[in-house]
Amino acid sequence: MIRAVIYCRCSTEEESQKNALEKQVAEAESSVRQYGWVLVDRYVESRSGTTAKGRNEYKRLFNDLLTDKFDVIVIKSQDRLMRNTKDWYLFVDRLCTEQKKLYMYIENKFYSTDDALITGIKAILAEEYSRELSKKINNAHRNRQRDGGNVMLPGNAYGFKRMPDKSVALVEKEAEIKREMYRLCAAGYGTRTISTIMRNRGIVNRDGKPFTSSYILRMLRNPINKGTAVMGKYHFDFDSKRTIKNPKEKIYIHEDKVPRTVSDELWNAANEQIDKRSVKTKDGEDDIGKNPGKYQLSGKIVCGMCGQPYWRKVHRKHSNHELIYTWACSSYLELGRSDNLRARPNLRKVFLENEKGCDNINIAENEFYAVLEEICSNQYQKNKKKIIEKIMKLLSKSLNNQDGTKEIEKLEREQEDIERKMKFLVDKLIDGVLTDQMYKTKQEELEKKRDQNKKKILELTERTSNTQNIKDRLQEIETRLNDDDLFKKATIDDMLEEVDKIVVYPRYMEIYFSLSSVTGCMDLKIFDGDKKCFRVDYGNRLDYKGRQCDAREVVVDLIRENPRITGKMIAKEIGCSLSGANYKLKVLKKEGRIRFNGAGGKGCWEILE
Ligand SMILES: [Zn+2]
Structure with missing residues (x-):
């Protein structure tokens, strides 16, 4: 068969x-x-x-x-x-x-193997050809960048136009909009607020869409707006097929390459404002558009309420300057909550007219990771032993042919044989069977062979002891594989690779898998045959605001049970601080849910339904 x-x-x-x-x-x-x-x-x-x-x-x-x-x-x-x-x-x-x-x-x-040779050669030729081609293109780029040739702008670069002589000119109407953005930024408005102001004024980009805050940030950061062209920031690497950032010394800066949109002073003032606000990573770059997180989630999380992607945000905790990573719906980030008046009215300078944002939850990255880890440990724990066995088998298989013990034994036997022959020669010499000359030639021959063998044995012994090292390494690898954290990380990465998207709702999420992986190793509870997805309920675990809300409901229940309850008692009952309990009472009062009848320590709570 x-x-x-x-x-x-x-x-x-x-x-x-x-x-x-x-x-x-x-x-x-x-x-x-x-x-x-x-x-x-x-x-x-x-x-x-x-x-x-x-x-x-x-x-x-x-x-x-x-x-x-x-x-x-x-x-x-x-x-x-x-x-x-x-x-x-x-x-x-x-x-x-x-x-x-x-x-x-x-x-x-x-x-057949002949086919392999022919196709291999063909493929090598094709690869060589395109590598050469890409080298030539890269070189041409570099020469242009070094000599400060024409600035290459994308065809639709806002605020600029290309003249027939290949030079670049300003589009005055658009340049004025950019200037306004610089002025607003220098005046202390954040890019999100600038975006809102532009929307309210009905200003749109060339595609007729509003300017997003991320576009505005990139635009403000770009030195081309003060006439300076930075060239050679990236190059295309053929082998990895990736665009790679060049080191600083390979970047060419050409001042006054294009007409200025704003003055140096305004450009600097705006960028100083951005510097003040931005969270810097170690290498001093803005931590935007990068995801140094534990798992690669970018592009996978989608808002279930409005369909927009979730974006990763970073900010510092006020108390200890610790970095906090959150994921939030991009339409919330761009437009705010659907009800603008409710969303932190005291903090917003500018309100958006006629447009609605999104009310989906913000997710603390740590919490999200924890949820993913739970899913994975449920899914993979069963397979863990099998997987480790498989890996170990593979690793040890590739090492077995390094063991030279048998070869050494054989060589040692040969050495004994040589020693015996040498002794035998001496006997013959003494007996007068051999002439001095014959003895000398024979003796030298044997000595040469003996030294060669000695060398070989040394080599093999060394290699074999290396094998011992490798065996120790294997042991170490096995121990590390058994380490749950490592396994968790590997399996989550593994899982995420097969995940098409994760759709987030306030109380649950749906994980969608690509078609191929579902037939694979995971025995998921697929609740809908065609959808290839499964649902994870997390209640209000990821929803801080929701949790607060629920905690207040508990307080209302406590008051219902005992209208004379004090803040101290509430704190003890729900396990929070006294100020936490008092704050909850304050919010409930403000919301018109409860009222305190009486004065000072005397009186009782009344629930207003
Ligand atoms: Zn949304």
């Missing part, structure tokens, strides 16, 4: 076609049937994913190659498994050593 698996992935061109992936799966399965094989698993990549990140199923297949799960992999064509030369060779190498077969149904043939 031949066991087969299928691996399916859509190429970038195919992705636009409808049902391309489903079609591929059906075709691959039909090939399996045609040959009378038994289908044991499907590896279906839901996203195109040319990067390692988007290819969970590829990784799973690559790992399963090491197991005795299947004999043949069925794919559409070779390019399904190729993303770069190195990975392709690693894959083929493992395929061959594990003696498995690869079948390509489009060409109707099995893969």
Whole structure:
């Protein structure tokens, strides 16, 4: 019985076609049937994913190659498994050593090692070609940046326009709006307030949309507005296929490169204001748009109430300057709460007209992590032992061939043999069987062999003791794997990689998984067959305001039981401080829920329904 698996992935061109992936799966399965094989698993990549990140199923297949799960992999064509030369060779190498077969149904043939060579060479050539190309482009960029050639502005850079001679000019109407933003900022308004003011005045960007506070911040920070072009801040690295920040010495600064929108004085005044407000990280950069948090959550959290993404915010605690990270709905951050009058009216300078924000909860990052960790430890704890065993097996397998004990024993026996022969030679010399010359030649020969062996034994002993070190390392790794914290982190990262989005509501969240992972290892309670998501209720655990509200309800209940209750008694009953209890009473009074009848210490509470 031949066991087969299928691996399916859509190429970038195919992705636009409808049902391309489903079609591929059906075709691959039909090939399996045609040959009378038994289908044991499907590896279906839901996203195109040319990067390692988007290819969970590829990784799973690559790992399963090491197991005795299947004999043949069925794919559409070779390019399904190729993303770069190195990975392709690693894959083929493992395929061959594990003696498995690869079948390509489009060409109707099995893969052979000759194919690997040819496609490998082709791929190397193609990669070399584009690497050269990218080098040339990078060099051209750098020369232009160093010599202060024309400033490259994105086509829609607000406030600027490109002239026929490739120079840059101001769009006066837009420049004036930017100047106004600088003036407001220098006057002490935060970017969020500036955004609100602009909205109220009906000022929009070139796309007809309001200016967001994040855009305003970036704009204010940009030295191009005082005429200075900063060039070469980033370059594209071909090998990692990423845009990478250049070191300071590689950045070129050209003053008076474009016409000034604002004066140096105004630019500096505005930026000083921003500096005052911003929270700096270690390297002195604004901590915006970065997520140095424990887990990569960016882009995954979505507001269930308005559909906008959640953003990560950082601020300092007043009491001890500790950094606090919170996640908040972006439409709340841009527009505030839906009822502007209720949302901290004493703190807001400017109110938004005609637009509604969002009332969803802000989430303390720590709390959110704790919720995720609980989910994961429930999901993965069962598999933990299995996973550790698997890892250890893999690691030790790669180390076994380093052990030279047997080889050393063999060499030592040879050494004894040589010593015996040498003694034998001396006997023959004494007996007069050998001439001095013959003895000398033979003796030298044996000595040479003996020294060579000695050297070999030393080498092997050293290597073997290294193996001992590695064994100790393995032990250490195993201990660390058993460490719950490490496991938690690994499994949450693992889980998040498979999570499409997390939709947040005030009392619960829904975690949506990508199609591929659901067929995988997790036995989730999927409450809706099609949705591939599961729901986590957390009550008011993430909702500070909600908790406060509930605590006040408890106070009302306490008063109902005992109208003569004092602040001290309330504090004792609900386990908070006296000032906390008094504050709750104060809020309830302000809300018109309760009233104190009497004066001083004498009197009682009345509940006003
Ligand atoms: Zn929202």
